[in-house]
Amino acid sequence: MAKKAPEIGEYKYGFHDRDISIFRTEKGLTENIVREISNMKNEPEWMLEYRLKSLEQFYKKPMPQWGGDLSELDFDEITYYVKPSERSERSWDEVPEEIKRTFDRLGIPEAEQKYLAGVSAQYESEVVYHNLKEDLEDLGIIFKDTDTALQENEDLFKEYFGKVVPAADNKFSALNSAVWSGGSFIYVPKGVKADTPLQAYFRINSENMGQFERTLIIVDEGASVHYVEGCTAPTYTTNSLHSAVVEIIVKKDAYCRYTTIQNWANNVYNLVTKRATVEANGTMEWIDGNIGSKLTMKYPSILLTGEGARGMTLSIAFAGKGQHQHAGAKMYHLAPRTSSTIISKSMSRGGGKVTYLGKVHFGRKAEGARSNIECDTLILDNLSTSDTIPYNEILNDNISLEHEAKVSKVSEEQLFYLMSRGLSEEEATEMIVMGFIEPFTKELPMEYAVEMNRLISFEMEGSIG
Amino acid sequence: MMAGSTLEIKDLHVEIEGLEILKGVNLTIKGGEFHAIMGPNGTGKSTLASAIMGHPKYEVTQGQILLDGEDVLEMEVDERAQAGLFLAMQYPSEVSGVTTSDFLRTAINAHREEGDEIQLMPFIKEMDKTLDFLEIDKNMAQRYLNEGFSGGEKKRNEILQLMMLKPAIAILDEIDSGLDIDALKVVANGINEMRSDSFGCLMITHYQRLLEYITPDHVHVMMQGRVVKSGGPELAQRLEAEGYEWIKEELGIEDETVGNNA
Numbered sequence: 001m002a003k004k005a006p007e008i009g010e011y012k013y014g015f016h017d018r019d020i021s022i023f024r025t026e027k028g029l030t031e032n033i034v035r036e037i038s039n040m041k042n043e044p045e046w047m048l049e050y051r052l053k054s055l056e057q058f059y060k061k062p063m064p065q066w067g068g069d070l071s072e073l074d075f076d077e078i079t080y081y082v083k084p085s086e087r088s089e090r091s092w093d094e095v096p097e098e099i100k101r102t103f104d105r106l107g108i109p110e111a112e113q114k115y116l117a118g119v120s121a122q123y124e125s126e127v128v129y130h131n132l133k134e135d136l137e138d139l140g141i142i143f144k145d146t147d148t149a150l151q152e153n154e155d156l157f158k159e160y161f162g163k164v165v166p167a168a169d170n171k172f173s174a175l176n177s178a179v180w181s182g183g184s185f186i187y188v189p190k191g192v193k194a195d196t197p198l199q200a201y202f203r204i205n206s207e208n209m210g211q212f213e214r215t216l217i218i219v220d221e222g223a224s225v226h227y228v229e230g231c232t233a234p235t236y237t238t239n240s241l242h243s244a245v246v247e248i249i250v251k252k253d254a255y256c257r258y259t260t261i262q263n264w265a266n267n268v269y270n271l272v273t274k275r276a277t278v279e280a281n282g283t284m285e286w287i288d289g290n291i292g293s294k295l296t297m298k299y300p301s302i303l304l305t306g307e308g309a310r311g312m313t314l315s316i317a318f319a320g321k322g323q324h325q326h327a328g329a330k331m332y333h334l335a336p337r338t339s340s341t342i343i344s345k346s347m348s349r350g351g352g353k354v355t356y357l358g359k360v361h362f363g364r365k366a367e368g369a370r371s372n373i374e375c376d377t378l379i380l381d382n383l384s385t386s387d388t389i390p391y392n393e394i395l396n397d398n399i400s401l402e403h404e405a406k407v408s409k410v411s412e413e414q415l416f417y418l419m420s421r422g423l424s425e426e427e428a429t430e431m432i433v434m435g436f437i438e439p440f441t442k443e444l445p446m447e448y449a450v451e452m453n454r455l456i457s458f459e460m461e462g463s464i465g
Numbered sequence: 466m467m468a469g470s471t472l473e474i475k476d477l478h479v480e481i482e483g484l485e486i487l488k489g490v491n492l493t494i495k496g497g498e499f500h501a502i503m504g505p506n507g508t509g510k511s512t513l514a515s516a517i518m519g520h521p522k523y524e525v526t527q528g529q530i531l532l533d534g535e536d537v538l539e540m541e542v543d544e545r546a547q548a549g550l551f552l553a554m555q556y557p558s559e560v561s562g563v564t565t566s567d568f569l570r571t572a573i574n575a576h577r578e579e580g581d582e583i584q585l586m587p588f589i590k591e592m593d594k595t596l597d598f599l600e601i602d603k604n605m606a607q608r609y610l611n612e613g614f615s616g617g618e619k620k621r622n623e624i625l626q627l628m629m630l631k632p633a634i635a636i637l638d639e640i641d642s643g644l645d646i647d648a649l650k651v652v653a654n655g656i657n658e659m660r661s662d663s664f665g666c667l668m669i670t671h672y673q674r675l676l677e678y679i680t681p682d683h684v685h686v687m688m689q690g691r692v693v694k695s696g697g698p699e700l701a702q703r704l705e706a707e708g709y710e711w712i713k714e715e716l717g718i719e720d721e722t723v724g725n726n727a
Contacts, residue, residue, distance in 0.1 A: 412521060417558040419542035420518050420551070421568075421626065422575035428543075431571065435562025435609070 028076040031055060034178050037081045041147055041181075044154065054167035054177035061171040067357070068295040068326040073269050078241050080179045080212070136194065141225075142187040143198050146214050149185035156187060160218055164247035164275050164303075172271045176212045176245040183213035183244070188223040188254075197226040197259070197445055215246040217256060219282075224255040228445060230262075240268045242293075248276035250284045252306060257285040261448060263455050264293035266323055272298045280306030280335070287443050288315040290325055291455050299357060301330035304338035304369075311340040316440045319352030319384070320459055328357035328389075333366035333399070342373045345437055349380035349460075354387070360401065361393040368398055375405040378436045380429070430460050469496015469663040470533050470549055470633035472517075478527035479509075479516045486512040486723050488690035489528065494634060497662040501676055501701060502669045504687035505709055507722035510669045511555060513687070514638040518552040519545050532634070547576055549633030553623035553640050559611040565622065566592065566606040569629055576630065595628050598658065600651050616643035624655040634665045641675040653678030673705035686712055688721040 025033045034055050038048040063070055136143060142153060150157050167177035184200050219225055242264065250256045256276070264270050270293040276284040286300035302311035317325035325348075331340040346354035360371050377386040388405050410432050418428035434441075434453060441449045472494045479487035486509045494500050502510050516523040517530060519542040530537040532548055540548060560568065569592060574582045596603055599621050611619055620640055627635055637656070641649055656666065656679055668675065676684075676698070684700040685692045686709070694700070694712055704712075713721060 411558070414558040414560060416518075416520050416542060417554065418560070418568075420546055420554075421572035421630065422543050422546035423571060424543050424575075425541075427571070427575065431563055431568070432560060435560050438562030 025079060025081045027079050029055070029058075029078070029080055029175075029179065033080055037179060037181065040081070041150075043150065046158070047150065050162065050167070051178050051180075054174050057168045057174035058171060058178055061168075061174055063171060064297075067297045067355075068324045070269070070295070073241065081181055136198075139192045139194070140189040141192060141194055141198075142185065144185055146183040146185045146216060147181065149216075153185070153187070156218070157185070157216070160247070160249055161216060162247075164249060164277055165245050165273050169273060172243045173245050173273045176214060176243050176273070180212045180214035180245065182211075183215040183246075184217070184227070184229070185215070186217040186219075186225060186227060188219045188225045190220040191222040192220075193224040194226065197228045199228045199230075211242045211244070213244045215244065217246075217248045217258070219248070219250050219254040219256045221251045222253045223251075226257040226259065228259040228448065230260070230448060230451065240265070241271070242268055243271045244273070246272070246274040248284065250276060250278040250282040250309075252279045253281050254279070255283045257287065258300075259287040259444060259448070261289040261291070261444075261452055261455070262293070262296075263291045264296075266292055266294055266320070268293045270296040270298065272296075274298065274300040275303070276301070276311075277303045277305055278309040278311060281308040281310075282306065283310045283312075285312040286315070286329070287440070288313065288327075289440065289452060290315070290317045290327055291459060292318075292320075293323060293325075295324045295326065297326045299328045299330050299359075301332070302340065303332045303334060304340065305334050307335045307337055309335060309338045311338075312343075313341075314343045314440055314443060315345070316437050317344075317346040317354050317356075318456065318459055319346070319348045319354045321350035321352060324353045324355070326355045326357060328355075328359075330359040330361075331371060332361045332363070333369040333371065334361075334363045335365055335369075336367040337369060338366060339370045341371070342375075343439060344373075344375045345378075345440055346376070346386060347378045347380060347433065347436065348384035348386055351383040353385050356386075356388045356390075358389070359391040359393070362396050362399045362401075364395045366396045366399055369396070370400045371402070373401075373403040375403075376436070377405075377407045378433065379407065379409050380433070426460070430457060433460060469661075469665060471495045471531075472537075472550070472634045472665065472667075473529070473531040474513075474517070475531070476528040477513070477516065477525065477530065479512055480524045480526050481512065481522055485526070486523075486690055487516065488723075490687075490690070490692055492667075492685065492692060494665045494667050496633065496665045497660075498665050498683065499660070499679065499681045500665075500667045500683045500685065501681040502667065502685045502687055502692075503671070503673075503701065503704060505721055506671070508687045509690040509723050510687050511638055512690075514552055514555075514636045514667075514669055517545075517636055518542060518550060543575070546630075546632075551627060551630060551632035551635040553620075553627055553635065553637040555638040555642065557611050557619050557623055559609070559614075561609050561612050563610050564607050565610050565625075568610045569606075569626065572626065572630060592625075592629065595625055598628070599625055599655050601625065617645065617648040620644055620652055621648070621655075624652050628655055628659065631659075631664075633663065634667070635659070636667045636669070638669050639671070640668065641670055641672065649675065650678060673701050676701045688712070688716075688718055690723045693718070 025036060034051050038051055165173050167174050186198060188194060217227060248256055278284045284302050288300055290296050300313050304311055311331055313329035315327060317327045319325040325346060329342045342358060344356050346356060348354045354377060356375050358373060362369055375388050379386055386407055390403060392401060410429055414432055415425060415428050418431060419425060433456060441452050444452055474490055474492040477487050477490040478485060490513060504510055512523060516525060525538055537545055570588055592606060601621050611622060640652060644652060680698055684696050684698060686694040693716055
């Protein structure tokens, strides 16, 4: 009963619905467009000023000359703002049918029934569906799209916005700060623990449309939250740009986990700045899965600013044909007895390229700080490549740093062993790959783990013979 | 019911990286029969085991392997397994992140038609029963396949798979190596438990020791890439008592290994 070999698949979520957008800006980026975006959103004056200053920074800053190849990225070919419908939807029933259909194909409603505490699903640039469960509201947790938060929680917003990732941090944070739209805003009050994960689903739909969502999470003292975000995008022929900024503030004794699975179509530039600050005895965990895209450049960072603060980045990257995953992690130990763990798992196949770029910094005050770094790469064929680039900066003698790096191939012996028990070569290879990323998948909520395995399985199709 | 399968090996020649290791092996194993292949190191015993299962490093240059008349050499490794062959390996691979239990279930289902997969509860019941029989800690089922297993645990795991997959013909490549006497008894119990008209077995071993617990119906001695002598259980006993020298003298063999007389 030989199983039929799967055929080389098109990108599975490469469908797109008829464009129903009501408003979109012209292609290219000018001051007028930034003013228009701010005006459309009825923003306070200070935000417009912030956007305009950021735009200047964006113009001024050179393109990064390190990392992946950005030479084909043309800023004049990008649409910077698309508003799909007039307002944020409050309940699922009110969500327009076409948008719903897109979500249906991605399995959102089922996921919601089982797990969601609150949903904030981003369709194009604006959050259209946002349903916060009552028990979260009762706890005083704010979970809404970032635009609404600016309108409704302006003081809180202003206090934290742009503080962890300043506009001038890099060219793409400047771009995001100028044209940001949508994203999630979360505030968890002191001592409040959210038991179920808060979830959002992001999706790019319009051709050549940039998505510049902005996420801001504040976890107050002793509070705890897990935020989950999954992304998928349809296939288009010309390049698309995704450039998000995520800022997280973890206060004393607080806990935050941020889980992402990104599965971009293979024409998307995915250039993301993610950064968290952690105060004394707080914990920040980035769980970061990167599949697809043309080029991903993403290095979730954690600044451990208080004594005993902990940070973890657990990431996987999968690069297929024509793809470059340039990803890693950054840890800044700025206080005594801070600790961090980086586990990076990357896979490449079909000529794909994975690069791990990591930085661990121990400041002068990082007395007794510890860091463990583990980078594993699995190369699935002879066409594919991997690179590991670790940087360490150590300004304190009393620290401990362990770094382990391993590059492996699927071995003939392993395949022979599994096949001798009746598994086909595809099944055997898939089993080895799934096993390789198991330390990552076991950290995901159940339905995301299932989706993750399905995505990897899609990516593996046609990889044999 | 059918009396089991027949594996026929006819004039088998096998090369590895251009060097001929097997130089015309003839052997027939039928359901219900236990065969032992003995011989000093370097005489081609393990090569025979790997070649039957289809390891890609081993190239068959001449001869035939037939399972119930079907040409095994035309089959991929997984097809051989599905046709009823099983190889307990001398050095089983480690697969990180895949639990022994998940692997076993996938392997069992690979032998079944789509839609006829084994249900979870019957699977767990049978696995627990087999783990108990082999005196294996139940935790092993949740550990990653062979990762960090001791030599003895790996061998028991091979027998666990044998008992769960129930092949028609099993080849056991030095299943006794590295086992202490208690573990050896447990492993032998497992193999004896398989004994039936529908199960044939080929055990490859250096030592008579294993054969104290599993009585073979046929014993073969391999030298220079061929089966040079066959007999009953008494042959193994004589080898244990007298070593291999008398066979070499009887057959006029100076160097029994494969390499040097090639």
